[in-house]
Amino acid sequence: MTAPGPRRGGRNGPNTSALDRNRPRVQRGHPIFPSKPSQKSVLRGVRSIPAPFDGRVVEQKVRNQKFAQPGQALLDILDDSVLELDFVVPSKWLVWLKPGHSFQVAIDETGKSYPVKLTHVGARIDPVSQSVRITGAIGGRFPELSAGMSGKVLLSPPS
Template identity: 30%
Template sequence: MRAYLYVAVILLVIFGGISGYLYNKFSAFASMDFSPPPATVAVATARADTWPSLLEAVGTIRAVRGANLAAETSGEVTDISVVSGQEVAAGQLLLTLNDSLEQASRGRAEANLVLAQQLYERDESLIKQKSIPQSQFDRSKADLDIAIASIAEIEAQLDNKRIVAPFAGRVGIIEVKTGDYISSGTSITTLQDLSALEIDFSVPARHFPDLRPGLVISVRTASSERAFSATLKAVDSAVDTGTRNLALKAALNESEGILPGMFAQLEIDLGQPREVITLPETAVTYSLQGDTVYVVSDQGEGLQVMPRVVASGEVRDGRIAIRSGVELGERIVSAGQNKLYRGAPVVLEENPAAFTQ
């Protein structure tokens, strides 16, 4: 019996020791802080900026003087006096059609004119002497007028056989060859004066009160990374009933490196600067819940962040306008958001550039 008592005492001591050891261990674990360490973030202050009011649009560049040249009459091409892409002067001959028939007609008409002139001069002297009746003199004068008109008519037909440049510019691709027979209206080539270009575009009609000739426009094309300057020249007097858009025309202030027909992206400065609250573009996180920023606040025991849904606006030069959700002067996380959650403790990075390295 006494042996059983010894065994029970020994077991009690063993289990008591184990229980005490485990109690001390769990007490130590319970007193430990398992919360994650503060996240290092970069912070920016919401500031007020003055931004111009811009209206975006797209348009097509055209030459102020540009034409598709076509033949007014039919005939065989006998001579092409220019090559594709050539610069030409106003009135320069571009193409000639077969005019042999018209040349023959002009020779006959010139002979008739000489005869009519002689008869008129003879009858003019005779009428002064009253040697012929007035009717004969009137007939001679009418014949002379008819002969002069015939010459003018044939000259006009000859002019139609010659295609000349209506203004100075650059010839496009010539679409016909010597020996081709072309009909009236057949396209021959294009002629563009590249020294003066304009842009045709349209905007929704609701913007009409803000539009007026003289507004400055920034123009970008796919052919260049630079922005070109233009000036709003005209606003249409009626709205398109099909699209409810208002047509506008702008004059490019420079045309080097631009061709008619190019697509252009436009930013129209409406001349109405406005105050906006802005943040670095990197401060806004985009998600299904909406555009979110992390606002930094001091809770006494350290800095914490809280997510906040905001209404964001346009982006310019790396900064984004905040229409609502952020107050002026608030501190917003601008880098390091991927480690954050509601109420997360943070410390501020002294060198924000470290996030880009």
């Protein structure tokens, strides 16, 4: 299972554990690095940096009171608003498997099943394995889920 972030670059976030769930959350438009005005910040007009979107802080790359280069990433923020699954299926399933198809996924870490809707079918079929990459999005908000969890897709061809 993956999440669309961190938005800074990669598509998939790093694996998370129970400790990661305690990491701080950020909200769009709220300050990431609030600071007290100093002579330098008043001269430059920069006192805080708003979060670009809601999400979880994966890694803080720059600490308070440290100088950052222009364009340097300050934080890795994981956009966990929509969790996605990436998996492969036999290419002959493309006859019936289309975007919008609903199915379930059983997540190993929670022992529960969750609803999924197919969002994207890969453009290329692997010629050796005759398989194609599929992406689905978990429907709804489930706080017990985190990016990087694993599970089993509960999907079978129609009879």
